[in-house]
Amino acid sequence: MAVFRVARIDLATEKVTEEVYKDDVLKKFLGGRGLGSYLALKEIPKGIDPLSPSNRLYIFAGPLSAMANLSTSRITVVTKSPLTGSLTHANAGGNFAYWIRKSGYDGLIIEGAAEDPVYIVVKEGDVAIKPAKHLWGKWTGATIKAMLRENGFPEDEKSAGVAVIGPAGENLSRIAGIRMSDYERFAGRGGVGAVMGSKKLKGILVWGTRDLLRDVKDRAKFIAESTKLAQRLMSGPTAKALHIYGTNLLTAVINSIGGYPIRNFETGYAEEADKLTGEYVKKSYVVETHACMMCPIACTQHVMVRSGPFKFVGKAKYEYESTWSLGANIGLFDPEADLRLQKLANELGFDTISLGNTLAAAVELAKKGKLKLDVDWGDAGALVDLVIRTANRSDIGDDLAEGDYRLALKYGDPSAFRGSRGQGLPAYDPRALKGFALSYFTANRGGDHLEAYSPTWEVLGVPEKVDPLCETPECIEKQARIVVYAQHLMALTDSVTYCKFATLDREGIFEKDLAHLFNIAYDWDVTPEDVLTIGERVFNVERLFHVKEGKWVKDELNPHFRNPLPTGPAKGHSAAKMFDEGIKIYYKLRGWVDGKPTYDTLKRLGLEEFQYLL
Amino acid sequence: MRVRVVIMAPLYFGLGSVDQIKLDLYLEDGATIRDVVNKLNDIYPGFKNKIIFQDKIIEMHDILVNGRSIDFLDGLNTRLKDGDVVVVVSPFGG
Ligand code: SF4
Numbered sequence: 001m002a003v004f005r006v007a008r009i010d011l012a013t014e015k016v017t018e019e020v021y022k023d024d025v026l027k028k029f030l031g032g033r034g035l036g037s038y039l040a041l042k043e044i045p046k047g048i049d050p051l052s053p054s055n056r057l058y059i060f061a062g063p064l065s066a067m068a069n070l071s072t073s074r075i076t077v078v079t080k081s082p083l084t085g086s087l088t089h090a091n092a093g094g095n096f097a098y099w100i101r102k103s104g105y106d107g108l109i110i111e112g113a114a115e116d117p118v119y120i121v122v123k124e125g126d127v128a129i130k131p132a133k134h135l136w137g138k139w140t141g142a143t144i145k146a147m148l149r150e151n152g153f154p155e156d157e158k159s160a161g162v163a164v165i166g167p168a169g170e171n172l173s174r175i176a177g178i179r180m181s182d183y184e185r186f187a188g189r190g191g192v193g194a195v196m197g198s199k200k201l202k203g204i205l206v207w208g209t210r211d212l213l214r215d216v217k218d219r220a221k222f223i224a225e226s227t228k229l230a231q232r233l234m235s236g237p238t239a240k241a242l243h244i245y246g247t248n249l250l251t252a253v254i255n256s257i258g259g260y261p262i263r264n265f266e267t268g269y270a271e272e273a274d275k276l277t278g279e280y281v282k283k284s285y286v287v288e289t290h291a292c293m294m295c296p297i298a299c300t301q302h303v304m305v306r307s308g309p310f311k312f313v314g315k316a317k318y319e320y321e322s323t324w325s326l327g328a329n330i331g332l333f334d335p336e337a338d339l340r341l342q343k344l345a346n347e348l349g350f351d352t353i354s355l356g357n358t359l360a361a362a363v364e365l366a367k368k369g370k371l372k373l374d375v376d377w378g379d380a381g382a383l384v385d386l387v388i389r390t391a392n393r394s395d396i397g398d399d400l401a402e403g404d405y406r407l408a409l410k411y412g413d414p415s416a417f418r419g420s421r422g423q424g425l426p427a428y429d430p431r432a433l434k435g436f437a438l439s440y441f442t443a444n445r446g447g448d449h450l451e452a453y454s455p456t457w458e459v460l461g462v463p464e465k466v467d468p469l470c471e472t473p474e475c476i477e478k479q480a481r482i483v484v485y486a487q488h489l490m491a492l493t494d495s496v497t498y499c500k501f502a503t504l505d506r507e508g509i510f511e512k513d514l515a516h517l518f519n520i521a522y523d524w525d526v527t528p529e530d531v532l533t534i535g536e537r538v539f540n541v542e543r544l545f546h547v548k549e550g551k552w553v554k555d556e557l558n559p560h561f562r563n564p565l566p567t568g569p570a571k572g573h574s575a576a577k578m579f580d581e582g583i584k585i586y587y588k589l590r591g592w593v594d595g596k597p598t599y600d601t602l603k604r605l606g607l608e609e610f611q612y613l614l
Numbered sequence: 615m616r617v618r619v620v621i622m623a624p625l626y627f628g629l630g631s632v633d634q635i636k637l638d639l640y641l642e643d644g645a646t647i648r649d650v651v652n653k654l655n656d657i658y659p660g661f662k663n664k665i666i667f668q669d670k671i672i673e674m675h676d677i678l679v680n681g682r683s684i685d686f687l688d689g690l691n692t693r694l695k696d697g698d699v700v701v702v703v704s705p706f707g708g
Contacts, residue, residue, distance in 0.1 A: 122660045226616040237674050238705040241626045252626075253636065256701045257681045274634075279623060283632040320708045359662065427708075453708075459683070460674045460705060467686045505672060515667040569681025 002026045002063045002522040003215055004035070007127050009120060011199050012053060012112030016127045017107075024154065027524065027534075028606060031062035031106060033089045034079030034495030034538040038136035039109070040087060041545050050082040050191075053113035059100075059163070060107035064517060066098035066294055068211050068226030070233070071499035073098045073293035073492040075180065081190035081445070083174040083196075083354065083403050084422035084554055087545035088190025091494055091610035092180040093292035093300075095205065095338055099161025103584060110199060119164075119203040121151055124210075124252045132202040139347040140166040140179040141314070142383040147205050157182035164203035164260065166349025167391040169193030173401035175354035178377070181345065182289065183302070184317035190423065190445055191403070205478035215515045225520055229513050230296050236507030237299045238460070240329065246301035247320040248278030248529045250427070253459060255469065258569035259432030260324070261425070263331045263377050265418045267428040267559060269568025272333040276323050281335055287315055288578045297501060301455045303339050305491055310380070316341050316558060324427035325356025330363060331377025347426075348391040354403055355425025357447075358390070359383055361416045370411045371396075418560055419448025421552040430578075432570035433458050433468045434475075444542035452486035452537075454479075458506050469598035470579045471571060480585040483540035488535030495538055496596035536603045540597050547596055547613050554595040557581055565593065615696035616640055619650060623704035627664050647677055648690040650700055665702060666690070676703040688707065 003019040021035065029038045031086045036058035049317040058078040064075045075097040100106065104125030117132040120340050130150075133499035143164040144156045153159040161181055168176035176193030177186040196550035216222045233239055241249060253262045258268040274280060278301075284377050285305060287474040290530075291298030302315040318339055326345065327338035363379075365371035373384040374394060389397030399407055404424045408417035419425050420555040423446035435454025435526055458468035463485075492511065493500050501508045518524045518531070546552045562573035587593065591601035602611055621627065629635060639653050652667040654661040663676055669690065677684045678701040684692045692701070 058645075058690050092671055105637065232658045236705075237672075238625075241623055241705045242707045245706075247625055247706075249706040252620070252701070253703055253706055256620075256678055256699075256703070277634065279634045281634060282625075328617065443629050455706075455708075459676060459703070461685075465683075465685055467683075469682075504707045505705070 001215065004031055004063060006107045006109060007105045007106065007122065008109040008111065009129070010112040011110065011114040011118065011129070011201060014129050023174035023522070023524070026063055027526065029536060030495035030499035030534055031060045031065070033078060034534060035107070036060050036076055036089065036218040037087060037538055037545065038540045040078050040080070040448050041541050041548065044080050046331055046548055048080065048161060050080040051194060052086065053199065055080050055198070057110040057192070057197055058107065061097040062495055064496050064498065064521070066099070067521070068223070068228050068292045069229065069296055070226050071292070071295040071297060071502045072497065073295065074497040074499055075100070076497055077178060077187040077188065077192045079190070079192055079195045082172070083191035084403070084446050084552065086549050087542050088192065088226070089164045089494060090177065090187035090189045090192045091183045091497070092178070092187040093295070093499065094180045094185035095158065095182045095293040096115055096161035096163055096180045097497065097563065098293040099208070101212055103206040104210050108204070110201065111423060113198060113586050114200040117202050119147060119201065119205065121204045122204070123419050124208045134271070135202050136170060137316060140164050140349050141347055143203055144179070145183060147203050151205055152439055153207070154454045160205055160207040162203060162492060163194045164204050165196045166347060167402070170350040171199040171391065171393045171401060171438065173350070173390065173393070174403040174406070175351050175358055175401070176349050177351040179349055181271050182293070185292070186346070186351065188353065189448070191351070193349050202393070203261040213411060217523050217595065218520060222517070222520045225518060229509060232507050233502055233505070233509060234296050236505035238505040240499070242297055242299035242501055244280055245278040246299050248281060248301070248323055248580060250320040251277040251323065252279065254428060255570070257432055257563065259429040260328060260330050260573070261429045262429060264329060264364045264416070265425070265429060267567045268432045268565050268570055270333070273334045275333060276327050276338060278320070281318070281323070284335065284532050285339060290317070292499070295499065297499070299501060305336045305339050308336055310336040312343045313512060315342035321427050322352035329356050330359045330378060330383060337380035338439050341387060344384065348387065350391070353426050354424050355387065356392070357404040357419065358400050358407060359386060361408050362400055362418045365413060367407070367412045368413065370413050374544065390447050392529070418558060419447040420556070420558055423447030428455070430575040431565045431573045434469065434471070434575060435466065435483060437561070437575035438479055438559065438582045439486070441557050441579060442483065442487070442586060444507045445545070446541065446552065450500060452483045453490070453500065456486070457482050460504060460505060462506055463607040464510045469573055476578060477585055478581045480589060484586065484589045487539050488532050491529060491538040492535035495534060533605065534587055537607060540601065540605055540607060542610045543595070543597060544607070544610050546614050615643055615647070617650065617694050618699045619654065619702070620699070621702045623641070623690070626704040627661065629658055645694050646690065647679070647684055647692045647694070647700070651690070674705045677701070678703060
């Protein structure tokens with residue numbers, strides 16, 4: 001039997017209660033995104049302001065987290081998003097999931113709000129709430145160091161799990177994330193950092209010595225089987241490539257096929273992107289390769305810029321998405337300025353993707369004369385200055401802190417927003433990778449590539465290769481079918497919780513392997529189909545949150561992507577046909593009508609308790 | 615004719631360079647991707663086995679011609695023309 005212990009912490013009353021979830025709930029939702037979404041749907045009152053004390057943060061590991069050397073040390077944060085106004089989930093690697101499970105709990109629910117800044121310490125099953133006035137205003141790196149020091153740990157982020165916000169979260173920027181150890185990991189999307197800020201919660205430190213395999217019946221078998229899976233995962237080519245170069249190998253691939261968004265998705269290709277590639281950055285700035293706790297892939301690249309106008313102190317974690325959002329998407333092709341912006345965003349506590357979306361919208365509005373701002377594409381000095389003003393909400397920064405969607409609306413040009421459900425899009429143009437025409441605009445949290453990652457099948461050919469530009473009825477049908485499958489698989493990974501990078505390869509970890517591990521670990525008797533159905537159930541629960549809120553229920557293509565790409569290898573292609581025709585097939589496959597699950601679908605998934613929402 | 619070739623992720627392919635390898639190949643008219651791979655194998659002995667197995671591109675690897683995967687063109691028999699850009703793509707993740 002699996003047992004999932006959660007500490008529910010009310011910051012207003014400082015009351016801590018312990019809750020235990022067992023097989024009846026875990027077999028339906030697992031942990032992470034699944035359990036978080038289920039509880040959020042049940043508990044978060046309809047219509048509340050996400051930045052009010054009534055909102056809740058569900059910070060959950062999963063039932064296999066940190067139990068094997070298998071990329072499972074990930075943590076998911078679920079809450080009502082201040083950016084989109086409905087449910088969001090944000091996922092981070094690092095070591096927080098490992099240490100929270102060692103601390104005696106598998107997850108935390110934070111509710112209410114403190115009067116003055118506080119931080120939470122969870123050690124060996126004890127929860128303490130400590131004053132954090134002296135840390136308020138500090139950048140994320142310094143906050144983590146101070147919290148470790150004050151609690152008797154070495155300043156090395158390996159020594160405990162720490163989650164903090166920076167000035168962006170404190171100042172309730174709707175694009176703030178939560179930084180996690182170890183090192184510069186972020187639960188980024190949806191403005192989850194602002195929810196922490198609204199609760200006056202500067203940070204959380206977790207540590208302990210609990211035996212992570214305590215509920216496992218046959219330890220030797222579990223270790224042997226998970227080791228076999230890890231070896232298989234590492235035998236695959238994507239693990240090898242990720243380890244050598246990290247995620248930023250994508251710049252060259254996506255630019256080459258014409259799907260690399262330039263200047264707020266104006267086009268999909270830029271010759272100048274050469275110096276933003278993972279290969280160039282590796283040659284010039286990477287100083288070490290790093291891993292999330294217990295991950296055999298170790299994909300993370302740390303960089304330093306040691307001289308020049310954009311030098312910074314210490315190292316920074318850099319990724320493909322951040323390099324694009326704070327580079328090509330704001331017309332910036334100087335790698336040193338780009339890396340400096342990434343470091344700054346991590347220190348101030350931003351979601352780098354949404355920060356880039358917001359800067360891009362601001363530059364576009366300025367160039368159209370709608371926003372009085374002296375800034376141009378790629379104007380590094382002005383952009384660095386804007387980032388700081390956004391974190392502090394000073395003058396125009398106050399508008400940027402609201403995020404791209406609200407900025408575009410406020411300045412009378414909604415078309416400057418390039419996203420879905422109120423959140424800006426990541427680093428792939430859905431006109432050149434048409435799987436994204438369906439996956440982006442059906443993604444529950446909005447603006448999202450990680451609810452179904454189409455390069456897996458459109459370039460890597462897993463589970464089967466689909467032409468990213470094809471629009472025949474067969475291709476559209478295939479895309480809809482794979483998007484639905486991938487959305488279930490990704491909801492599953494976030495609920496387990498393991499890394500999506502372990503699902504890109506034919507040798508990766510899929511529902512069959514998870515069912516096998518659950519059956520050994522917890523004496524369950526689940527099939528791969530049962531496990532994949534958990535993903536489907538979670539996806540439907542998230543959609544029900546939108547139904548409950550009466551917000552973002554129907555899936556809509558952002559009108560910008562009806563225009564054809566003006567240049568590059570995918571020139572002339574739009575996302576219109578794939579979306580307009582694909583969405584009908586998608587709804588049929590899901591058992592939904594106009595974005596809403598039907599009663600029969602809820603019944604099939606064992607979600608009848610929510611039928612009152614229909 | 616002249617064809618521009620880019621090899622992504624050279625370290626992954628066991629080549630010495632960290633940064634992308636870019637070179638211009640001069641080929642006979644009517645040359646195909648197979649000819650490009652053979653030429654690359656002359657320059658980097660053993661390269662062919664890293665991208666082709668049993669006369670097919672190894673799964674999860676790719677070769678693009680002007681941004682299109684040869685899987686959606688004519689595979690290794692895809693004919694090239696002067697000025698084409700050929701990109702050898704490694705696996706990736708993000
Ligand atoms: S593959 Fe990379 S991001 Fe994923 S868990 Fe491993 S180190 Fe972390």
